[in-house]
Amino acid sequence: MISVELSELLADFGRLIGHVEETGERVRVTDGDEPMGVLVPAAELAELEHFAQRVRGRRERRPRSKAGREHPLGPEQQSPYVRYVHTDGVRMTFTRDHAIVAELRSVEELAWLENNARIGRQSYIPPEQAAAFEEFLARQPLAGDGIAWIADRWKGQEPFTVLEFIKGPAPEDVALAYGADVQDINDELMLHQVWERDKREGTDDVYRVLVFGSELGWTWLGYHDLGDAFSRSLDPPPSQQITLTAIEPKAIYDFRYYRDGVYQNPFPLEDDLDEQRDMYELIWYTPGEPPFEPNAPLDFLNTYIRVAEKVSGWTGGIPLFFAGLERAFDLSLPRDAITSGQVRCARPTRR
Structure with missing residues (x-):
């Protein structure tokens, strides 16, 4: 998994999202060398969400980032990709031709998703x-x-x-x-x-x-x-x-x-x-x-x-x-x- 700084993502997200769409690989995003989030391909994220939602009983709440940075009021386009920033200023959704290609999720939220998806898969019956x-x-x-x-x-x-x-x-x-x-x-x-x-x-x-x-x-x-x-x-x-x-x-x-x-x-x-x-x-x-x-x-x-x-x-x-x-x-x-x-x-x- 390649790693980029947040400033690089913001300046040239078109190239990075193109890489995610072409390879299906994640991209680690850092902010001042500190882990900030991960770009996750849309199909992989959909699978994680699917199984994470099937965990029953006691579970920790999904961690959400608190608004900590300013975010643009409208979408931004680079080449064929459009970036939408969520209100917390951390999560981002990237689309092409009105289809979601990738999303940026915080390290904490992705860890929560992966853990719950693992539990959800274990209880899944075809x-x-x-x-x-x-x-x-x-x-x-x-x-x-x-x-x-x-x-x-x-x-x-x-x-x-x-x-x-x-x-x-x-x-x-x-x-x-x-x-x-x-x-x-x-x-x-x-x-x-x-x-x-x-x-x-x-x-x-x-x-x-x-x-x-x-x-x-x-x-x-x-x-x-x-x-x-x-x-x-x-x-x-x-x-x-x-x-x-x-x-x-x-x-x-x-x-x-x-x-x-x-x-x-x-x-x-x-x-x-x-x-x-x-x-x-x-x-x-x-x-x-x-x-x-x-x-x-x-x-x-x-x-x-x-x-x-x-x-x-x-x-x-x-x-x-x-x-x-x-x-x-x-x-x-x-x-x-x-x-x-x-x-x-x-x-x-x-x-």
Whole structure:
């Protein structure tokens, strides 16, 4: 890779861009012998951007240069090439006949791109392999009862308005962290006992208890989100957390997924926006169409949901979405135990 000073690039970029276009090689740019940036051929840069955008989960933000030098108001032309300077005064785009030929990126941004592209390539599955993987998933038997069976009742806010699945901590530890009464936990209070007491005494404690248990390595919780009776937070955050909330009067049914406390955005991330833009509403999902865009952190769920559409036997958006989640994360709820009340629960800590 040849190296030039920034002053040389600015004075004679036509020759240098011609070299990049002809050879497909990068050009290192220095400023006073200090590394400043790299001229990258457009095709190579497009490939880096493609794979870098496919990195999911926690990642460092793309470094951006702060405006440190003046830049021209309009484009500049030399021979067949036109130079456009970005507002930060560092990044530059070079075109010929309205087609991008090369771009100048800072050393820091290019290093970020290359690292994320490397990670993105490692998780890339060619279309043929993706199709084979989809077929493999379709053949796998479902473990436990799954969660799709509760979807229609949950949509009607029965038996819970909030369902949570937490990876790592034991059910009793989660219940205590959420503010459940320690005596109820020690006494192993059962949901059917609360039902019977409500019927006998005319109370409605069933709407103020936290129901909990464990299935297939996940702690699951069910409760009604009334008056913020439970804290809904763990310290440190679990490795994975899934939250499903039903608000029937407003027809809002949302899904949230966290890894190591980091919210996994349902939309493609933009560099200049906060990572948490919104939850995903289940009514946005149309069976037959992938719910998440290919470059969104949650796009890995598309395969599981499409498989569920083909093999699960469920109909309707919410049951099918639940069927996809149960396959993606190996989620299950004990159907007979919940419907008969043979599951543990606890009231909020008595004040």
